[in-house]
Amino acid sequence: MSTKYKTTGCAKFFLVLVILAPLAYLGASYYNGQDGLGNIKSIFSSGPSDRSDETTEDVYKLKNQLSKYKKDAEFFEKEMHRLEKDLEACQNAKG
Numbered sequence: 001m002s003t004k005y006k007t008t009g010c011a012k013f014f015l016v017l018v019i020l021a022p023l024a025y026l027g028a029s030y031y032n033g034q035d036g037l038g039n040i041k042s043i044f045s046s047g048p049s050d051r052s053d054e055t056t057e058d059v060y061k062l063k064n065q066l067s068k069y070k071k072d073a074e075f076f077e078k079e080m081h082r083l084e085k086d087l088e089a090c091q092n093a094k095g
Contacts, residue, residue: 022040025040
């Protein structure tokens, strides 16, 4: 009869490192609501990231938001200048 196979410490270490650690990572990612496979793929991907998932509708929404924010910035800048003039007039009337 042959003897039973005995695992060495090195074999156990590689078993844990290669099989159990990635499974634990995927389980923890799933538990936290993240995409574990997507995270692993993004780590090991060597090519440039693909931005083709953006639709034209998303781009138009972002452009509209940007123009709204620019208008808001212009409004607040004009308001700031008006308030500076009012402050200057108050200081001149006081002193």
